Amino acid sequence: MNCSVPNRVLLGYRMDGQQDRLCLQFLWDFITAKEPLIKSPYFPVLFSFTAYMTFCLPYIALDFLSTRLPNLRKYKIQPQSYPTLGMMVPCIIQSAYHHVVLIFPVTFFHWYWRPVNLPVVAPELPEVLLEVGICLLLFDFEYFLWHLLHHRVPWLYKTFHKVHHKHVSTFALTTQYSSVWELLSLGFFAAINPVLLRCHPLTEMIFFLVNIWLSVEDHSGYDLPWSTHRLVPFGLYGGAPHHDLHHLKFKSNYAPYFTHWDRLFGTFTELHSH
Numbered sequence: 001m002n003c004s005v006p007n008r009v010l011l012g013y014r015m016d017g018q019q020d021r022l023c024l025q026f027l028w029d030f031i032t033a034k035e036p037l038i039k040s041p042y043f044p045v046l047f048s049f050t051a052y053m054t055f056c057l058p059y060i061a062l063d064f065l066s067t068r069l070p071n072l073r074k075y076k077i078q079p080q081s082y083p084t085l086g087m088m089v090p091c092i093i094q095s096a097y098h099h100v101v102l103i104f105p106v107t108f109f110h111w112y113w114r115p116v117n118l119p120v121v122a123p124e125l126p127e128v129l130l131e132v133g134i135c136l137l138l139f140d141f142e143y144f145l146w147h148l149l150h151h152r153v154p155w156l157y158k159t160f161h162k163v164h165h166k167h168v169s170t171f172a173l174t175t176q177y178s179s180v181w182e183l184l185s186l187g188f189f190a191a192i193n194p195v196l197l198r199c200h201p202l203t204e205m206i207f208f209l210v211n212i213w214l215s216v217e218d219h220s221g222y223d224l225p226w227s228t229h230r231l232v233p234f235g236l237y238g239g240a241p242h243h244d245l246h247h248l249k250f251k252s253n254y255a256p257y258f259t260h261w262d263r264l265f266g267t268f269t270e271l272h273s274h
């Protein structure tokens, strides 16, 4: 593998962790070569919107293809309903509007208050995997509590969360179709955990990407053979079927990713057939 690392970075590496760090160092060197872009106040909003639309694209293609190809239809969780272009466009417009009018001012303030610091050395792979896992578990818990509260208190539901429940049958672009308060709350939960854990900026970026991907997969409306809930053992991860059922039934499956909080609180429902 061609991992071209400056000699100063190689100094002080443990032999056993060398391979992991070398590979991430190659990635980190590639990212930090674009330092002016990474340090720009526009970067967080560009990163977030580009990642979101990129992760939505395969599912948008699948939505159009599966109306014509019956073999793909068997992977649809609610095979009777398909999004139309007329349903997708308002979601894209709302998401772009929120990124420009809402997320950009917040990230600009954050950029001003906490300037971006790019260390020379990359984190080690086991450290990245552990911290991304912890960030996901914390985010899952924080959103579970927020979500439960916004369903149990009618005023909170009507005022802030009802918008996200406009679509009973979800598709990828409904992931961020939500109120300003919901979007800000989720953004805050996602941003605060890497700060609390003092994560490396590369770990933070990987966590944001994984988090956006998993939230899009949750709303995709598809249960594919490689869906995350099939890769995690013992039913610990709910994923798309779990969250699809939440949009369908309203009164269960409040955690976005894992199933342990819903099982503990007695709010867990399983999808038996479709």
Ligand SMILES: [Zn+2]
Residues within 6 Å of the ligand: 147, 151, 161, 165, 246
């Ligand atoms: Zn809900």
Ligand SMILES: [Zn+2]
Residues within 6 Å of the ligand: 164, 219, 243, 247
């Ligand atoms: Zn949802």
